[in-house]
Amino acid sequence: MNKIVLFCLVLTTATAAPAFSQTYKTMADTAKLNKEYVSVSNDIADLTAKLTIARNDLPGYQAKAVDANEDAQKTAEKNTEKAAEATNGSVRDAKRARRQARRSVRDAKDSRNAQGKVSDQEKKIDRLSSALDKKQRRLDELTSMRTAIMSTMMPTGQ
DSSP, rough: HHHHHHHHHHHHHHHHHHHHHOOOSGGGGHHHHHHHHHHHHHHHHHHHHHHHHHHHHHHHHHHHHHHHHOOOOOOOHHHHHHHHHSSSHHHHHHHHHHHHHHHHHHHHHHHHHHHHHHHHHHHHHHHHHHHHHHHHHHHHHHHHHHHHHHHSOTTOOO
């Protein structure tokens, strides 16, 4: 699965590389420059919105992870108590201890899943930040190209 994702990422990067290496130097190129400028600006706005949403969602994931961890710890403590009772108790105590052990395992899995979601959200934020930085650098390059083209248009006498 990871190899497929990596292959798709490399393929996308390789096909997008010619567009990013393209330079605009003359007035005839301004239409293409403006088109790419608008496209990159829209991408930046989209990435900024996604990044804001991801950052706003992170505290919720973290709170759920903390709650799940606390629940898992409480259940594990109860499990220990029930197991201790069951060693000297009846069959009924043993069944209760077994039930409590299942709850403990379930809560531990929930805690692990919650931590995984926090980790995934942090990775998503990093990925979006990186993409946003790249788009911002490209926008800066396009702005400098636009400025260079406009400066060649201006008469030198003014």
